[in-house]
Amino acid sequence: MLDTIMKSKLFGWIDERTGAEAIIKSQLTEYEVPKNLNYMWNFGSLALLVLVLQILTGIFLAMYYKPSAALTMGGYTVAFDSVERIMRDVNFGWLIRYMHAVGASAFFVVVYMHIGRGLYYGSYKGPRELLWIIGVVILLIMQGAAFFGYLLPWGQMSFWGATVITNLFGALPVIGGFLQEVLRGGFAVGDPTLNRFFSLHYLFPLLLAAIVGGHVHALHVVHSNNPTGLDVHAGKSTIPFHPYYTIKDAFGVGVFLLFYCYVVFFNPQMGGYFIEVDNYVPANNLQTPPHIAPVWYLTPWYTILRSFESKLLGVVAMGASLAILFLLPFLDRSKVRSARYRPVYRQMVYLFFVTVIILGYCGHSAPTPTLKLIGQITTAYYFAFFLLLPFVHKFEKTKPLPEEI
Amino acid sequence: MSDTLDHTRRNFLYVAAGGMGAVAAGATIVPFIGSMLPAADTLAASKTEYDVSTVEAGQLVVIQWQGKPVFVVHRTEELLKQVDGHDEMLKDAYSEAIEEVSAEWMTPENRKYRAIKPEYLIVVASCTHLGCIPLFKPSAGRKEWGDSVPENWPGGWHCPCHGSLYDISARVINGSPAPHNLHLMPYTYLTDTKVMIG
Numbered sequence: 105m106l107d108t109i110m111k112s113k114l115f116g117w118i119d120e121r122t123g124a125e126a127i128i129k130s131q132l133t134e135y136e137v138p139k140n141l142n143y144m145w146n147f148g149s150l151a152l153l154v155l156v157l158q159i160l161t162g163i164f165l166a167m168y169y170k171p172s173a174a175l176t177m178g179g180y181t182v183a184f185d186s187v188e189r190i191m192r193d194v195n196f197g198w199l200i201r202y203m204h205a206v207g208a209s210a211f212f213v214v215v216y217m218h219i220g221r222g223l224y225y226g227s228y229k230g231p232r233e234l235l236w237i238i239g240v241v242i243l244l245i246m247q248g249a250a251f252f253g254y255l256l257p258w259g260q261m262s263f264w265g266a267t268v269i270t271n272l273f274g275a276l277p278v279i280g281g282f283l284q285e286v287l288r289g290g291f292a293v294g295d296p297t298l299n300r301f302f303s304l305h306y307l308f309p310l311l312l313a314a315i316v317g318g319h320v321h322a323l324h325v326v327h328s329n330n331p332t333g334l335d336v337h338a339g340k341s342t343i344p345f346h347p348y349y350t351i352k353d354a355f356g357v358g359v360f361l362l363f364y365c366y367v368v369f370f371n372p373q374m375g376g377y378f379i380e381v382d383n384y385v386p387a388n389n390l391q392t393p394p395h396i397a398p399v400w401y402l403t404p405w406y407t408i409l410r411s412f413e414s415k416l417l418g419v420v421a422m423g424a425s426l427a428i429l430f431l432l433p434f435l436d437r438s439k440v441r442s443a444r445y446r447p448v449y450r451q452m453v454y455l456f457f458v459t460v461i462i463l464g465y466c467g468h469s470a471p472t473p474t475l476k477l478i479g480q481i482t483t484a485y486y487f488a489f490f491l492l493l494p495f496v497h498k499f500e501k502t503k504p505l506p507e508e509i
Numbered sequence: 510m511s512d513t514l515d516h517t518r519r520n521f522l523y524v525a526a527g528g529m530g531a532v533a534a535g536a537t538i539v540p541f542i543g544s545m546l547p548a549a550d551t552l553a554a555s556k557t558e559y560d561v562s563t564v565e566a567g568q569l570v571v572i573q574w575q576g577k578p579v580f581v582v583h584r585t586e587e588l589l590k591q592v593d594g595h596d597e598m599l600k601d602a603y604s605e606a607i608e609e610v611s612a613e614w615m616t617p618e619n620r621k622y623r624a625i626k627p628e629y630l631i632v633v634a635s636c637t638h639l640g641c642i643p644l645f646k647p648s649a650g651r652k653e654w655g656d657s658v659p660e661n662w663p664g665g666w667h668c669p670c671h672g673s674l675y676d677i678s679a680r681v682i683n684g685s686p687a688p689h690n691l692h693l694m695p696y697t698y699l700t701d702t703k704v705m706i707g
Contacts, residue, residue: 160541164541164544164545167544167545168544168548189548189550192549193548193549193550193551194544194548194549195540195543195544195546195548195549196539196540196541196543196544197544197548199540200540200541200544
């Protein structure tokens with residue numbers, strides 16, 4: 105198929121002016137990928153798919169969404185009403201909005217799996233340090249985009265979530281107050297906040313698209329890691345990306361869409377996890393809902409924030425828990441990449457996954473003394489995982505590595 | 510198992526997989542393009558009620574219907590007389606060029622008035638050339654309008670954008686860039702003076 109196109113006259117004309125053939129060869133048909141990748145390696149292409157879906161659905165939602173906190177005759181606000189209009193009056197508006205809201209959660213599911221894969225198989229280790237760092241930047245921008253987007257329906261959770269998060273920045277010494285005003289554009293979250301969040305919610309995905317380009321480029325320079333973590337040599341242990349991995353990725357897309365469509369069509373709110381119930385109540389700046397928690401994908405960091413009795417310390421710890429991801433490639437000194445051959449690291453990283461899930465659970469629940477203690481213990485382990493890494497290789501007896509994959 | 514390639518089988522798989530993919534892509538486009546069509550509340554606002562008795566004799570009022578301007582003219586005896594006598598100047602004196610939405614009341618005798626009640630003309634106010642709102646220049650001749658209208662001006666409308674001319678029944682005059690008479694829209698009289706447009 106591809107080779108018939110590449111033999112055509114039109115393609116030849118384009119190739120002379122762009123070098124398209126060389127690009128296709130180096131990036132697809134002759135791009136060497138380890139032959140032993142398992143299904144954990146599907147999540148990168150899935151993340152790209154969800155990014156495209158989010159941008160596409162977002163563009164269409166923006167045709168009807170109105171970022172204004174002005175009151176309407178019904179007693180609600182323009183923003184809230186415009187979202188309800190999308191749900192009720194706009195053709196297929198319900199579908200496009202649910203695709204977007206579910207897509208946000210799906211994006212994080214896919215990306216967290218992708219990050220977990222990288223952690224387990226040591227994909228962050230040299231020569232892929234920069235690839236990992238670009239990935240962490242992507243994660244931060246995603247979290248920002250999700251946070252900005254969550255304000256837009258202007259429901260109770262939108263409003264109070266934004267109030268809490270902007271207050272977080274206010275807790276920082278010296279620049280805190282300034283930062284808070286810049287984010288809010290007023291003395292409290294209000295109409296100016298909504299307008300700038302909409303603007304930024306449109307900007308961040310564009311940044312994301314550009315940086316994802318950098319991520320893929322960085323990957324194609326250093327090539328994919330693989331489950332054994334061994335360096336691979338072109339030809340013997342690799343196969344070309346196209347057609348082998350395009351087909352495997354396409355299969356993964358099919359499986360992903362089954363789950364995605366199930367949620368979009370049959371359970372779009374996912375029991376309040378994907379769209380929180382309280383967000384169907386219009387924003388009220390005079391009353392906080394009885395229980396307020398961020399959406400599931402931000403709850404682990406929310407628990408870290410809550411685990412400290414000092415406000416500043418909590419904010420700093422939360423920032424540090426994300427910032428430490430940048431240092432991971434330099435903290436881990438082991439020469440072996442994959443957890444398959446690292447018995448101690450393997451236990452540590454499994455425990456880390458469990459820890460993050462527990463942190464997430466704690467952050468989603470109302471605070472109780474028991475949960476607070478559990479949150480503090482898991483927070484301690486979250487940091488311990490990273491801080492132990494420089495020392496693990498000193499006593500870890502790695503298993504013998506195979507000669508070749 | 511042989512190593513030779515079964516091309517028929519492979520081509521079938523290509524076409525089958527590609528076909529399914531094309532169908533899926535096409536089906537995905539439907540909701541996205543569909544969402545750009547007018548929403549339910551926009552469609553619901555497609556009717557306008559208006560009381561024509563509020564228009565003084567000889568007066569023109571512009572009202573809105575589906576976000577478009579609509580002329581309501583109360584034609585006096587004098588204005589109604591201006592309908593006759595210049596058929597040869599008109600592109601489409603009997604409004605036959607496009608199928609009228611109001612065929613059921615367009616009887617041969619009131620075709621020239623283009624209205625259910627001849628004294629109240631109700632037409633879409635968008636010039637059929639490129640959509641500007643024509644200026645109302647009802648009196649015949651050049652006395653009031655100078656050379657913006659032709660010498661034998663029967664009275665009607667003059668579009669300021671590209672110079673299209675319409676007579677007092679909103680029929681387009683020869684030499685105008687506009688192809689058609691100003692459009693009629695469906696309307697009914699609910700009472701003697703209340704009109705439901707749309």
